Amino acid sequence: MGEPTAGGPQPAPTAGGPEPAPAARVPLRHSLMLRLLGTSVLLTVCAVVATAWLTVATTTRAIEKEQGQSLADDVSVYDEMITYAIDHRDWSAVTPVVDDLASRTGRRIVLLDPVTRDPVAESAPGPALRDARPSAIVDPLDLDPALAASRQRSSIDTRVVGPYQLGDDQRAGIRKTAQDHRGCLVNRAGLTAEIVELPGGRSTVAILDADADADRGRSLVCPEPALLREPFPSEVAPLAELLDRTETCLGPAAASIDLAITPSLEVEVLRTLPGAPTEAAARACVETSLHDQLRAYVAPPVLLFVTDATATDPGLPTADLSTGNLLRIAGVAGLVLLLTVAVTVGVGMRLVRPLRALAEAAREPVDRQRPVPVTTRDEIGSLATAFNDLAHRRDQLERQRRAMVSDVAHELRSPLTNIRAWLEAAQDGLAPADTRTLELLTEEATLLQHVIDDLRDLAAADDGTFSVHPEPTFVGDVLSQVVEANQGTAAAAGITMTGTVHGDPQVVLDAVRLRQLVGNLVGNALRHTPAGGSVTVDGAVRDDWLTIEVADTGIGITADDLPRLFDRFWRADASRSRRTGGSGLGLPIARQLARAHGGDITVASEPGRGTHVTVRLPARSPVSPR
Template identity: 45%
Template structure:
């Protein structure tokens, strides 16, 4: 999302303003003295260039080689006063109206003369020059017959009260063109009426600007002229080339009827296939036109009029440059001062933090990237301070958790040594219980250490989730019955899951143990599993006391308990949920909790479902 006070945007804005002032001043100075002359010269130059280009393009369209173009180049040069040079694409000279010892040719040609790829700037509206007819050039006999047919049609047309004229297309075909009646409001334009409308309209004849229909009276003056043998042969060749291209691209070939036209432009295809048709036309005409050549149009001679700057002009430029310089320096100084102040504040705060002050914060009103940097520093400082406090709290909690069972073991052993207590079976059982508690706490700490080091591994294999839920429920059913709590386990359809059975039982066991600890007699603890889309969802819910909303973000923190007292009468070390969180992550899943005070708590585990045909057992390392 774009930031309103972005540093990049401000720097760009400053650069745009400075550049705009500079460009505006330069353009204003240039426009005062040269705009009229430049516009006139450009207009004349473009018109001359277009004339030269069109003449050479027409020559290339009607000749397979450039061998006789020198006379054309010389005549154009004498008429336009330009030096005209034609070279191959490799800059090998073809024709030159000037002395080869004249000034070197410029790096970039004025245009590329290629009748199969017409420059749209110099000759708009024609990708292929219409004068490039190639195999469509009619024989003398065909031209004579078509001319006679056109004369008969024109005479018939005039007898019917209309008027027209005969237009000869570049390939020699004669066609009749209706001269429309003169409208009252607008002068009419000639409308072409070829035998295959509108695809045989000559390129030089524009279509009418109005969309009013014109009913051609030629239908009563004889049947339309069919294609000649020359045109049919050329059409067949064009259709074969186009279909070969379409076949290579995996498209359907064009039907034979598509080539029933008197002009190559008439072969039309769908937009996605037209590229093949155009490529086929260029391939068909390639042997009949001159190869592409570079055209250089320059002025003869090398003398250029030097620019004479008057004293007034020099003074104006100097004052303009000075204003731009002052503006640039002022804006740069303003931007720099606004950037340096918050950066200095961040530097000072970083030094205080490096000196041991974990409460160092940056106070700045800066926005944009600098403001975000200050906010990120403050967030980092708060995290460092919070981490330091958590470290101290963790050390205190570990000492507290270890101290209680060790004191009990030591006290009873000293009592037995002094003969105060008898080392009987109940005392040994009590000492063993305290030892197991210590072992459980050490195992939890080891799991957390592995998770912090990224070495808490889950060895995945296909498991029966329903069986695992029943095993976890069976392991805690005795404790549930002793507390008067109902414990249920169910799985919808036994979802396919790849998991580490030991680690999964450990995670679910921690959740069930936590649920039993906070559920009163008569309550319900339930394990449920189901598959939803590409996930397997496991829920452990209870009807216990619930967790306040403000405590939910800390549920998975180490040594955190919903009750504030450190007493161990409720059981639990405060590490079970933190370990469960890491175990779920090691399986590539996630865990979340929702709770209502007085109604109960639900922990939801989401694990990726196993696709039987794709997934395979493996190993995942989680942090």
Template identity: 50%
Template sequence: MDLVRIRPRWGLFARLLTASMLVAVCAVAATTWLAVTGTSRAIRTQQGQSLRDDTRVYDTLIEYAATHTDWGGVQDLVVDLAERTGRAVTVTTAARTRIAGSEPHVRLPYRPTALLDPLRLDPVLSDAGPIDPRAVGPFLLPARDREKLRVTADRIASCLRGRGVAADVTTLPSGRPAIRPSLADGSVTCAAHLLWKPVPLERLPLAQVNELATDCMKRRGREGVKVNVDFSWSLMGKGPEDSDRAAQECVTEARREQLGSYVSPPVLLFVGDRDGPDTSGFHLSTENVTRIAGAAVLVLAVAAAVTTLVGRRLVRPLRSLIRAAEHPADETVRVPVTTRDEIGRLAAAFNDLTDRRERLEQQRKSLVGDVAHELRTPLTNMRSWLEAGQDGLTPVDGDLLALLLEEAVLLQHIIDDLRDLAAADARTLVLHREPLYVRDLLEQVVSAHRGTADPAGVELRIETAERLEADADRMRLRQMVSNLVCNAIRHTPGGGRVVLRARREGGDLVAEVADSGAGIDPADLGSVFDRFWRADKSRSRQTGGSGLGLAIVRKLAEAHGGSVSVESKPGAGSVFTVRLPQ
């Protein structure tokens, strides 16, 4: 019976996701409604702390810190910023000691708006880089140097414009002119590099930056770095992959160390509403709190209802599976397949497993019956002869012993065959592969069966190359061929023949045993390799054998990774083929 395949539709995951999305939509809708109708005033209050005003206050005070060595004269600037922005501005030390403020009495919030440090800019409020460009320190040029560099910059810009390159001269906070945009094309011909040649005043501080940056690099186990007057840099040697990052960090730290005495020390900035100490959060009224609580209860109720509905629909088929699984093992129970999702597929798989277990149980009962029948026959014969001898009905002589030995040998043969099949079923059959000559093995099989074939008038013949080699378990390969030859001799009448052939076909060893016997009915070909199957339906043992030989051949071939097949026509004989990969 084939496994029932159910095409998934609206799987368990999709249903759970849909339910979760429904709950989320309800929650978002409720939150949006509350935000619009219940907290409008609180939102307007918080929006009053605009990022633009905070940025303007921050940038102005950073400029002051970059151009002053202390905060002694910042009070007037703080008051002016407060008037222009309508915000309460307070500057304190790290210990929250007041330095300057626009309001005489204001309670500071827990978290400051920003840290005022021109050497460590806040990336949220400024995009100028790690160090404020207005912190120039010893690189501030006097008027004479500015004028000389300005003349050079104007000449280079005129040259670039004459070559079709847009160029404008701007002045940096240090007083040094620069050309914007900065282009590499035309720089050499217009001698743009002269603009960045250090003037005498810049050489000493530039050398200090180079020394500090190089020391930092060496502490990290890397080569030195050369810093230019525009604070660009280049590595002095080849280093690890992260050398560029290390160089940038060292140059930045060197500049901070050099500029530390030229700028104001770091302080805390607090910007807030002039009407209160802290407007960073909502201050809801009792009415708004009640509305929020009611909406939350509503959302929870909807979520609980949806979850309960979906959960019951999901649990119902699972409970059916549990009840079916709890039935006694000797009862066959199937569950209805009501959905096409993962649970439906599980139910179908459960039913398929039940069908397979039922078939295996039937096979087990049939196998037990066959084994009992096969063992009963020799045991019954032995008991009958022994009782006859005991009662004096049959003389206890050599003939009786010979009969008993024959039945014992048959019984041992059945037991050995069952043991081999059990080992193959349990995958504990151990193979000892070795190189061998196939013809030598076939000759051994023929010699072993001469005693059976010659009295029966059956000719045994070998057709194979002399030096055909194979890699297989010698004993098991001989057992396979021997079982096939024994089967062929039993079913071949006197005057017939059994031919053993072997050859290489692709990468496989192909061994064939062909007979000129009565053949097999086409309806029985599918059962030839089943255990205890015989063409003789009466089980009279007229043809002998335990009914396990061909089943053992199939198991041994599969253990080698190969297969066995049969071709037969009634009255034209049979050909059994073993194919083993090499």
């Protein structure tokens, strides 16, 4: 699209009106290009700042990982080491495991003794780590809460069972008892329960109901079997040892509290005396005692280091933000900003050029407007297409307006000419001013009034002020009135006219408008039906719709003319006048009446075989029928 220039030739004023004043240019502060430029600059600055921040954050994170200060991405290494410590009582065979983890992760893995800082295992040679900060401490009895929260029972890994490990026969027996107890709770007590198997092999039944009567129902209907709450012979000695260790931890205060430790290692406070320690203190002593009891069953703690396999010195960072680096970052950011401004200015000018062409085309006088070329497929091309469509529709409306004015003038000219001719003849004494003359004048005035009434109805429909006044109406009465009113015309033309109504339907609609609608259809059918033919009117309510059918055996309508049937002032036979062919407004008004009631009209016709018109209106029934 070419951009109109300010210095080019200006169109001459037209005779249709004064030349429109040229529109002022858009102020620079409101320019689309300036706003686009500002937005791009803002986005670029934000992108540069975000990139710099991301670079600094990423570099800092890499440095922290090299120094062993973070193990967020190496949880699998920690988990493997914890699993090994649970399954072994020392670290003598850990080297193959460390080597395998190092090959899979690409990291250097080192285990050091926490006291002497001597190497326990090392996946590859590298810088000494005696003074470095460890990534984590591997101890299944003192888990890192940030790395192993999913398996915590306080700070002890739940997989560490030590002397509380049950044999296969014991596992099977207690599971069978738990299944029977769960079946009783579900089937007899009506509770929701599930079996929970602890790492040591002991099974328990957990009730999931939040009902306060759950415990009462369990104790009354399904008492807990002794096997689920009493220790096996192999558990008696470890539980007694744990209880002794707990009493030793409590010291003299142990005499004022009566504790019990279940086979599931839960603490129960049975009785307290004045001066007894708190329940929290008692549980802390139980945990400390369990920690000491299980120490002999797991490997001792070690320090874990996970570093970069290529690092030469874990104490030095591999990247820095010196003054030179900062200047280089600033230079690159400035270059990116400059390129962004240049590209934005170029793109903005290409965007504004077709918009200016559209604005100039819109300012052209109506009679000299031409379609603007569509050169792109983006939003601006879509706007140009919409502009051209709008101009095309406006031209169509203008042609329709001119045609309608011509049709209205034609329809009004004939009766007005006849009235004037008769009046001038009577005034000149050429025609007597008798009753016959008055009847002719009245007839022409009536025709003129009909045209005006039809035009008024169509104008109301176009303005949206076409209204109906629905009320309970017996359809049979309305159709009978229409048939009786047109019987005289039908008899004079030698046409048989009949009307049929199935049942006695009563619906809510405007009776006057319905009579007008059906009357227009019947009148149109009578005008196009030759002598010896017939016109039938049929009405019925089917599937909540009022269906009125007007059928004739007239001349019919060709397939090419059917789409134009509801055009205003259109007649199938152009030679017909208003007296012989109607005004061409009856069917458009009938359709508007049907649509005002929420319905519509359809037409089926064949030349020489007649026309069948169907009106469908919503049948809203009143409260009570007749």
